[in-house]
Amino acid sequence: MSVTLDIRLKRANKVYHEGVCFSVPFVSFRLACCVSNVNVNTFSPAFICFISYTLRCDMRRPLLAKDLSRNCEFIIHCQPQKTKVAPTPVNFTITPDTLENIKERGSLPKFLIRGHLDATNCVISQPLTGEVVVENSDIPIKSIELQLVRVETCGCAEGYARDATEIQNIQIAEGDVCHGLSIPIYMVFPRLFTCPTLETTNFKIGQVCRMTLLISTTDFPRNCSQA
């Protein structure tokens, strides 16, 4: 489940005096290794919990005295990458025809929604931005929501398993919005609940943005792009 690094700071029977400070040199260069290890080593058919980092200090003591132990969780915030990723905008269109998993296509009202995302490769500290325009719709729109979903795919001998978890769902439009007017897409990634996209030979974590249109009473979820 987790990676443990065991570093002995003190030899047995050696006494340190109060005020001696240990510098912990390993954290920065070990991190990359930690993350990759987690992914390789963990296999969970459902989903992976958040990656968390803890420091645990054990102090063994002689017989007749209990060992002391202390746990401390800390959060890692990566510095933005130096190399700039060129944004790759993506356009999308939603009509009744582009919907998946629909049985009776004929009963659907007509609508046309266009839009674009400014980038499919997002920097985790920057919001996801874009625009969506309701060009026309036969029936009044109730709500447009943006869902951030984590998709984990695991490959194994029998094939692969895929699992999607909602991370965040925010509404970008409420009620019957004005047709033809561009509505901004703006989502701040939740700090503790998102992780960078990862891809290994048999394991993959990605984020998918799903836009939900609530038209009258029916839901028409639609996958629109992958980040």
Place this chain on the structure above:
Amino acid sequence: HLLNPLITSQVTDTKTRRGTRKGSTSSSSSSSSSVPADPLSSMLDGTDPLSMFAAASASERENEEVSVGADFEPWSSKRGEILTRFTTTEKLSIVSYMSFIHFVTAWGSDQKVKALKIVIQCSKLLSDTSVIQFYPSKFVLITDILDTFGGLVYDRIWTMCSDPRPLPESFTVDDVSDTAKETCLNWFFKIASIRELLPRLYVETAILKCNRFLNKTGIQETLPRLTAMIRGIGDPLVAAYTRAYLCRVGIEVAPHLKDSLDRNFFDLLSTFRQISGESVRSQLVVQRVEIPEYLTLYSPAISWILQCIAHRAPEHLLTEMMERCKKLGNNALLLNSVMRAFRPEFVAARATDFIGMIKDCDETGFPKHLLFGSLGRSLACADPPESERLTILNEAWKVITKVRSPQDYIICAEIWVEFTCRHFTKREVNTVLADIIKHMTPDRAFEDAYSQLQSVIRKILTYFHDFSILFSMERFLPFLDMFQKDSVRVEVCRSIMEVFIKHQVDLTRDPVILNAMLHICKAMHDSVNALTLEDEKRSLSLLIIGFIRMVSFGRDFEQQLSFCVEARATFCNLEPVLVQLIHTVNRLAMETRRVMKGNHSRKTAAFVRACAAYSFITIPSLSSIFSRLNLYLLSGQVALANQCLSQADAFLKAAVSVLPEVPRSISIEGKLRSSENFLLDFVNNFLATLLVIPDHPEHGVLYLVRGLLNMVQDYTWEENSDAKMRVYVSALPLLAAMSQETYIYSVPKVDSNETLYGGDPKFLSEINKLSETLIGQVLDHLKTLGREEYVRRQSTMAFSLFSVLLAHGDLRNNKLSQLAVNLWNLSHKHGHCETRISVRTLEHIKHQAQQPDLTHLTDTVQRLMLQSRT
């Protein structure tokens, strides 16, 4: 959740009343929390808690608005206007007040997340447009809470950085500590993850100012983003108010950032077609709201946005805005807001343009009279070019006069009266008044429009101070006749009278003014009934008196008298007015005497007798006994001065006969006081007049003096009072004066007793007999005061008699001299005499004794002993 129980009760309440709502639409409940047992009952009594809160927070808000500029009409003033215009149910304000209380408690007990949740729930209420008529009020109440929230968050982060010393007002990002930044960022992250759009927008707007802690350009970047995000709100009314809130916070936090204001406005314009869209229409059908009423709900929001834009905006920007409105086919709602929000000068200068635009407007939807109302409001404060004024008035009135509903009509007409009064003459105002009368008379429509009609009168009175012009407007009095409710009528009359008294400088005899004013005063007078308060009567009387004093017919005294006769008939219920009338008539008589230089002709003599007759029959109708007494005396003096001897006699006799009616105590300013001093004053005054009154040929000698003294003797004085004796003592100087060969004063052309009797010994002996009786009475009284507890009074009494004897008596008479010495001793017997006065009296006597004819006083003075108090 927290608000649910309260909201549901509100909605059901509305449902039963309107019968059109289907079920509760309040936002979904997430968590439940206990609501205090019965918060409503404890909140309902006493003053409106919300207004108390508003008053408390008003001051703190003021400080922030300083940066915007003093010429910017602050939100706080709009706030009240909206609340009264879109009258909210009591419940609604309680709901928001309760949430406010919960919010404050949560914040105070450090449950910041709970506080945030409450704020989110509150702003969620704003997406609910059921009971749409109250939406503006709801907006006001909830944004109050949001404002408080924003302020609290800002202050909290501020205090986090104020260690060790407070941040300067103009701090930069570098001054902010890392923990403060982190906390601030946390707030923003939390808010960014709010699921619903509307609360996210409102709450982020509420803490917009906190961007200052994070980076320099934060506000500048956030404003356009929030502006764009509002496009996601489908309901045009909700969106418009969200924009208004953003503008409101924006202009407060960063007054220099004008771009997003404009952006907001243009976005608003581009969503305008939604208002006539299908979803809005179906909503209105469900709620049974008419389109015009629905449209007016927008005006506060749009006006506010426009006001923010127009504030110190360059001329070309405003022109551009106007052009945009034109492009939108002169949308009436928009036009209305433009006229309301832009500088009146700007609007006034283009009044003709605006009228053109109003004419081009679509008639359906927004009523035109409202547009003219808004235009009129601008024109009331700023002047359009002179050459256009008449056309403007004509064009406007053409539309106004066509308004069917009397209520709508009068609201609009009232506004335009100001413009008319400002620039035109009585002719135009008269026409306007005639039109108002024509519209408001059918079905007694005026009954529901008293406040507007009153305001019309007020406006006219502000501009027309010349009452001859005012009353020469034919329709002015008929206009007044529309005020048929007594209280309103009196109020209007009162305001007219106040202006009259303030601005009428010259005395007048103009029959137009007199007739009209009499009419108005009569209306005021007629409102007095048994239930009228004393204060009310007094103030009405003062106003009427003010009018009477302004009336003068110059040399035409007879007409003046007949005016007084008429006035007496008209104002018979107001005593102070009658008193004033008597004074006026007395003055008239004296004026006649002055003009005739004291020699009355037959005609003037008859006239002054008529004056006396007027007073004589008016005085008895007064209820105040002292007014009656004093007026009898005064009128008697006037009659005497005008050589009307029998009239003067009658007055004084009447006064004497009234004396027994004087009650022992009278009420003065609501307190019961003894009347004794007033009575003594009057009697002294009366005695002084008696000196010059000649005896009546048919009655005996000193008929009036005896009459008075008899009355004094029979009067039931207060027990243990020396008042009667004091009257006797003060009658002695009169008797002394009467026995002189030449009286110390006399009335020209009236023969007093000195001439009548010419020092007749019989007359003198009458006086002496009378004096002896009086002195005897006083001495008897002094004896009764011998008891221990009365000695002080005895001493005073004795000393005053001594003084009178000294001043007026002939002390060469041994008996009298002996009496004086006895009195002196009596007064000093118990040491109650003021030594200083005694010493000075002695000095005075010594000084007197040096005069050649008073040498006899030397003997007396030697017998006066000064006893030391020990």
